[in-house]
Amino acid sequence: MDKPAVVVLFGGRSSEHSISSATAGGVLRAIDRERFRVIPVGITREGAFVLEEDDPDKFTLDPAHMPEVADNGTRILWPEAAGEHGLRVRQVDGAIDDLGDVDVVLPILHGPHGEDGTIQGFFDTLELPYAGGGVLDSALCMDKHFMKIALQAAGVPVAPWVTVRKREWSGDPDATADVARRAAAFSFPWFVKPARAGSSVGVSKVHGPEELAAALEIAFAEDDKVLVEEGLRGREIEVGVLEGRGGASDRASLPGEIVLTTREFYDFEGKYLGGDGVDVVCPAELAGSEIDALQRMALEAFEAVAGQGLARVDFFLSEDGPVVNELNTMPGFTPISMFPKCWIASGLTYSALISELVDTARERGAA
Structure with a gap:
């Protein structure tokens, strides 16, 4: 004991x-x-x-x-x-x-x-x-609608989106057409996702208006609030963040990259079930200036949501620079998940990373 x-x-x-x-x-x-x-x-x-x-x-x-x-x-x-x-x-x-x-x-x-x-x-x-996120940052980042609002208010770029609530969508063609009109300014593909789910559960990639109704039905099965986002073009990059200890600044890991080969997007099967068509690469092959920009924005995003403990910040690295897709306050943490991989590439072992989270929580509790 x-x-x-x-x-x-x-x-x-x-x-x-x-x-x-x-x-x-x-x-x-x-x-x-x-x-x-x-x-x-x-x-x-x-x-x-x-x-x-x-x-x-x-x-x-x-x-x-x-x-x-x-x-x-x-x-x-x-x-x-x-x-x-x-x-x-x-x-x-x-x-x-x-x-x-x-x-x-x-x-x-x-x-x-x-x-x-x-x-x-x-x-x-x-x-x-x-260990991990507190009440505020956990709640904000769980709800992609409010997460985007918080990031926008802090000047952190996010993908354009519209939010649709279940009461606004009855499933009939007129309701679906109304959602399509609200998102008409977005170029295809679109991503339709539950506001408060993770691991790509309930997410669909929509290539045209004819696919929207089915995608909304899948997303609403998970949540009564759904986002329709413009699909951004760019490399999918992820950066881990750890809360600073003892008054030190928060830290950002080396970036990792999700490389899609034959898979449409990084879905549940690709993440966890060994599906073909995706490679998880860490560290990503990036210029020093790109690494600096991604790490700086990851820390800005973490601060914007009053982050504590840890987060994984997901980006699209477009021609105009990084755009935040989302933050995860308890990211996938299996030994083959991106968050541990990024920190292992940055010099921490998997075991040491777990100890870091526990020690940070103990220090916070003592304070």
């Missing part, structure tokens, strides 16, 4: 449950056991907090059998009052076991109910230190 205790929290109620679980497998395998005592806590798709096995192999990313948090009958009992850090678990037979004090929660959750400020507010209320 002399080591700092880290709750690795994963799963969740969103459509990205399995990706979060796969990320947990990588984190559980790589976290520094010499420094930290690890408590794996899973959230089932129904929202139950359960004590999980400390077994990385259980959560290996397998396209044929995606990992999942099953309800094993245990229930995590969080501290009952602010200032208390004791964690307990109610076993299946009703017995309650003490798991000791928690020093940091590492919420590797993606999507609603985890990456949107809700779980962050819960831990703020309990006064439990946690």
